[in-house]
Amino acid sequence: MKQLSSRLNLLLILVSMWSNFSIAQTTEDKPKLVVGIVIDQMRYDYISRYWEKYSDGGFKRMIHNGFSTSNGYFNYAPTKTGPGHASIYTGTTPAYHGIVANEFYSRDENKEVYCAEDVTEKVIGSPITGEGMSPRRLMSTTWTDELKLATNQQSKIISVSMKNRGAIFPAGHLADGAYWLDDVTGDWITTSFYLNKLPDWVALLNKGKRRVDEIASQKWTTLLPIDEYTESIADDNPYEKLFPGEKSPTFPHDLKKIMKSAKEEKYGYVKKTPYGNTLTTEFAIKAIEQEKLGQHKVTDALLISYSSTDKIGHMFAPASIEVEDTYLRMDVELKNLFEYLDSSVGMENVVVFLTADHGGAHNPQYLKDLKLPSGFYDEKAILSKVEESLSAEFGEGKWILYGGVSEIYLNRPLIKQKGLDLYSIEKKVADIMIEYTCFRDVLLGEDLRNQEFDKGYKALYSNSYNVRNSPDVIGVFAGNYFKEGKTKGTGHSTAFSYDTHVPIMMMGWKVPHKETDQKVYITDIAPTICSLLKINVPSACYYEPIEGILK
Structure with a gap:
């Protein structure tokens, strides 16, 4: 009996040791916090251009202490805020996650939609009734969703941005809160998709002497x-x-x-x-x-999207x-932020990544004045020519339902009603548009749907083509072209490097120091985070972790 009792005690000790080891795996073998930072409209060259004036504690700290590449890129086009945030956090392109633009034509609903709009939800935190928002149009899980699933909802996930889409898509479907600043009231608000009321600490920020009002009185x-x-x-x-x-x-x-x-x-x-x-x-x-x-006891996530960089870029240009x-x-x-993380959580317990949702072009008139390739186009005249030509050949009708010259959604019901072939109409539109010198090429939706492209700008547009949400005809500009009259500020959303070349950095828990020029895509970030956290990748993620970070 004594021998049996001794063996039983030994077994209990081993079970206890294994239990403690399992807990250690949860609390020590993973970071305590992941901080995702997206800087809206940050071109890669803002790192090198202002390098000498940066402190040692911000961008330089990430580069000197973590992983960074000078060759970070988007692998799809066009590049915009909604698709950018969705792609970073799902680890896939708009072809799979469905957010093809900030605004697009939904064929399922037969109307123009905003990428994060949701009429079934309502704004929480503002006395002024606003449009409901949610990530329901996102056709994939995010790595933040996968973290929630992996921890049985125990991880806490909070997202913040000046823009609703910059907060919502990183938050994913299962977050504990996604917050943005209301343009009318200056209050922090959210959506009923996540919460029925603001947490007390957020509500307190909206009362009394608000920080936003203090800032609004400054120069x-x-x-x-x-x-x-x-x-x-x-x-x-x-x-x-x-x-x-x-x-x-x-x-x-x-x-x-x-x-x-x-x-x-x-x-x-x-x-x-x-x-x-x-x-x-x-x-x-x-x-x-x-x-x-x-x-x-499990990993949490804080998702930060800095939006003012984009708004300032649009106004003043690079x-x-x-x-x-x-x-x-x-x-x-x-x-x-990093100093606070040092004191509150410890950077050794945190993984931080930083990237951008897209880049930005130089002002087109500035380039023209420097005798660099640039120009302007008359969008209204081009679209009118398309409508007139199609009406003359195939009969009267509203042939274009939605979009500009870079994203034309054709009237498919009208095409079907007249017994015409969609592909033939797309080709006709392309033949009309290519006569304008502002275009390098005109791509057809049916080609992007049915063919594989693996090089150049066609590959980028192919990675963005979603059969439900993408346009039928896509004008690809020959250079840095803007609409006539847009001589001030700048924009983005092309396949050119000024829009697709962005910083990609990571530092903190078990991230080695490596400065490289290896090609990394923004869709590689999500599988890298998932590998560090030992969780499943998002449901539509087909990309690989960044080489050189995982050991």
């Missing part, structure tokens, strides 16, 4: 003396848009006067300054504190002092 001045911004063109130049009430696009930009001159959505102008990024960082830090992120100042201040935001 945007340069961080450094203005004559030190030698990487940018003159402050007073003809390529920049004006804030309301301004007579010139020059520093300082007085937010109090701007908001007084604005007719509606006044707090939207706070987002068009670097202080929108400051609000985002402060909210993220408050979320770590209040939601106790990184303090649970060569401006405003953009340079924004990225110098962005570096400070990262430094502050």
Whole structure:
């Protein structure tokens, strides 16, 4: 009996040891927190261009202490905010996750839709009734969804952005909260898809002396003396848009006067300054504190999308002092965030990745003035020519349901009613459009649907083609072309490198130091995170983890 008892005790000890080992696997063999950072409209060259002026605690810290590549790219086109965030977090392209643009024509619903709109939901946190939002149009899980599934919903996932789509798509379907700033009220809001009411700590941010109002009374001045911004063109130049009430696009930009001159959505102008990024960082830090992120037995996730960089880029374009100042201040935001992570969770327990949802073009008139390839096109004239030509040959009717020259959705019911072949009509439209010199090529939806392309811009558009949501005809521009009259600011959404070349960095828990020029796609980030967390990849992810990070 004593021998049996001894064996039983030994067995109990072994079981206890195994149990403790299993717990250790949960709490020690994985990071406590994953922080995903997306900087909206960040071109890769903003790293090298402003390098000498960055601190050691922001971008440089990530590069000197973690993994970074100078060859990070998008593997699809066009590049826009909604598709960008969706692709980063699903680890796949719009062909599979379905978010093909910020706005697109839904053939299932026979109407134009916004990528995150959801009429079955409502806004939470604003006294003004707004449109409901959700990730329901996303046809894939995200790595954040997979983390929730893997931990039986125990992981806590919080997402924040100035833009609703920048908060919602990283959050995925199972998050504990996705928050953005309301343009009208200046309040932090969310959607009923995630919560029925704001948490107390978020509601408190919307009351009393609000930080957003303090910021809205400031002037945007340069961080450094203005004559030190030698990487940018003159402050007073003809390529920049004006804030309301301004007579010139020059520093300082007085937010109090701007908001007084604005007719509606006044707090939207706070987002068009670097202080929108400051609000985002402060909210993220408050979320770590209040939601106790990184303090649970399983891995948590904090998802941050910095949107002000995009809004400023659209207004002032890459060569401006405003953009340079924004990225110098962005570096400070990262430094502050990383220092808080050091003190609260410990960077050794955190994985941080940083990338962008797309890049951005130089102002087209600026390029023309430098005698670089660029130009303007008359979209209304081109679309009218298409309508007139189709009506003349096939009979009267509204042949184009939705879109511009780079994304034409044809009237399929009309084509079917007239007994015509869709592919033949697509080819006819392409023949009309290619006569305009602004186009390098005109792609047909049926070709993208039925053929495989693995090189050049056709491969990028093929990776974006979704049979339910993508256009029938796609105009591919010959260079940096914009609509006529768009001589101020800039845009994006092409297959060119200025839109597709972005930073990809990672640091923290078990991430080795490696500076490389290896080709990495933004769709490689999600499977890398999933491998670090030892969880399934998202449901539509067909890409591989980044080589050199996993051991």
